[in-house]
Amino acid sequence: MLFEYTHPTFPLPTEAQPFMDSEDKNGRLALRGDLLDFTSMPGWDEVESAAVRYRPDHWLLIEDGCIVGCQHGAQAPDASWRREEHRGKLLLPGFIDSHVHSPQLDVIASHGSTLLDWLETYTFPAEMRFADWEEAEAGAERFLEALLAHGTTSACVYPTVHKISADRLFASAASRGMRLITGKVLMDRHAPQALRDDVPGAERDCIDLIERWHQRGRLAYAVTVRFAPSSTPAQLEMAGRLCSTVPGVYMQTHLAETQDEVALARSLFPQSRSYLDVYARAGLVYPRSILAHGIWLDAEDRALLRDAGAQIAHSPSSNLFLGSGLFDWRAALDAGVAVSLASDVGGGTSLSMIRTMADGYRVQAMAGRSLTAWKALHAATLGSAEALGLQAEIGSFAEGSTADVCVWDWAVGAVAERRLSVARSLHERVFAWMMMADERNLSVAYVAGVARYRR
Numbered sequence: 001m002l003f004e005y006t007h008p009t010f011p012l013p014t015e016a017q018p019f020m021d022s023e024d025k026n027g028r029l030a031l032r033g034d035l036l037d038f039t040s041m042p043g044w045d046e047v048e049s050a051a052v053r054y055r056p057d058h059w060l061l062i063e064d065g066c067i068v069g070c071q072h073g074a075q076a077p078d079a080s081w082r083r084e085e086h087r088g089k090l091l092l093p094g095f096i097d098s099h100v101h102s103p104q105l106d107v108i109a110s111h112g113s114t115l116l117d118w119l120e121t122y123t124f125p126a127e128m129r130f131a132d133w134e135e136a137e138a139g140a141e142r143f144l145e146a147l148l149a150h151g152t153t154s155a156c157v158y159p160t161v162h163k164i165s166a167d168r169l170f171a172s173a174a175s176r177g178m179r180l181i182t183g184k185v186l187m188d189r190h191a192p193q194a195l196r197d198d199v200p201g202a203e204r205d206c207i208d209l210i211e212r213w214h215q216r217g218r219l220a221y222a223v224t225v226r227f228a229p230s231s232t233p234a235q236l237e238m239a240g241r242l243c244s245t246v247p248g249v250y251m252q253t254h255l256a257e258t259q260d261e262v263a264l265a266r267s268l269f270p271q272s273r274s275y276l277d278v279y280a281r282a283g284l285v286y287p288r289s290i291l292a293h294g295i296w297l298d299a300e301d302r303a304l305l306r307d308a309g310a311q312i313a314h315s316p317s318s319n320l321f322l323g324s325g326l327f328d329w330r331a332a333l334d335a336g337v338a339v340s341l342a343s344d345v346g347g348g349t350s351l352s353m354i355r356t357m358a359d360g361y362r363v364q365a366m367a368g369r370s371l372t373a374w375k376a377l378h379a380a381t382l383g384s385a386e387a388l389g390l391q392a393e394i395g396s397f398a399e400g401s402t403a404d405v406c407v408w409d410w411a412v413g414a415v416a417e418r419r420l421s422v423a424r425s426l427h428e429r430v431f432a433w434m435m436m437a438d439e440r441n442l443s444v445a446y447v448a449g450v451a452r453y454r455r
C-alpha cells in the first residue's frame, strides 16, 4: 500500500452490475445502426477525412461489456447474441466531458456576471451545500444521471472542497460502471471560510480518497487545484508532491480563462513568467494534466504544454456565456497541444456535448475560422481519450474498447428532418446534426454494454 490507510468513513458502493443486461445471452449484445467513430485525428480543414470511419447499417458486437467486432446489417448475428435494432439511427462512442463541475447544476444559467464575480455570487454559495453527506450523495446521483441523459459516459469532474463530495461521486460512478476522473477540490485562500481547506488536512483527504478509489475499476483520482488564485504556494507544492508520487494520478485545474483572472494570478505570483508557469513550477504540468480554458496564453506557454504532453479542455459554451474570450484552437493545434472539449457546466449552459460542439464552431467562426464537424466530434471522443491516455478503453469502436455507446436520432422535428434529407455529403449531414441536435436526440446510452439511460 502506497500510504498509511486512515478512516474509511463512508460505505463503499455495491459494485456495478455485471457487464450485461439481465436478459443478455452469454453476455453477448449486438447493436444495429449507423456506426461513426475515428481511427486517428482529422486535419483542420478536411471535410473528407481518412480519419473518419463510417459504417452505415452495421452490427456492433459486444461481449462482456467490450467491443469485439462489427458486421454488415444484412448479416445478422446468430441466436447466441441479443439483438437490438437501432436501424436508421446514429451510433457514436459515448461522449467524454473533460471538464465539468458536479455541484454547479444548481447555478447553471445564472444571470449577469463575469468569472470572478460569478464565482462569488453564485458558485461558492452553491458549493457550500455539499459539506453535507446527504446533499453530496443526492447531488452526485443527480449529476451522473444527467450526464448519461446527455450522452456523456466519461468525465473529468470537479466536486467541491469537501472530501465527502468526491467520495460520493466516486461511489455513484462505480455503481454505474462509468469512467470517471475526479478528486476533492483544493482551495485554501481567496474563498469563503466554509470552502477553505488547509494543507495538512487537504493532503490527508487526498491520500484517503486515493487509497479508496484511485484505479479501482474505471475510476481515477485527479489532484484538483481549483485555480492558482485560490491555492497558497504551499498548497500547490503539496499538490505537485502528490502528482509526482502517486502513479497514474491526473491533475486538473483552470488556466488563463479571463483577463481579470490572469491579472489576479500575476499579482499573486509575481515571480512566475506566466500563469501557466505557476503550475509548471509546482510540478503540475505533465502528460495527465487537464488545463481548462487556456485562452490567454502565449507561444511560450503553448510550447510548454506541448513539451509536457498536457491538454487544454476547451469549454466554448462557458467562454461565450461568461464573456471570457475566444480560444485560438488553430494556434494550439499548430503548436502541437492536445485539445479536448468540455461543457464546464455551470459556466457552460448545457451538459450536452453536441451543444458544446456547436458552440465550438461559433467561437472559431467569430475568429474567422471554420471548425469541421470532424474536429469537433473527434475532440469529444477519441481525441479526448488520447489526451487522457485512455484510448484503449474509451472514445472509439475499436475492438477491445469498453462498450460505451450512444444511440442518437439523426433528426428530431420537421426542420431537422428536411435539412438532413437534402444533405449531399456525410460531412454536411453530420455538421447539420451537430448544429441542430441536442440531448433530445438521445435514444439510449450504454455504459460497458449496459443500457443506463433509455428515452
Ligand code: GUN
Binding pocket: 101, 115, 119, 123, 226, 227, 254, 257, 318, 344, 347
Ligand atoms: N475558475 C475557478 N473556478 C472556476 C469555476 O468553477 N468555473 C469556471 N468556469 N472557472 C473557474
Ligand code: ZN
Binding pocket: 099, 100, 101, 254, 292, 344, 347
Ligand atoms: Zn470550470
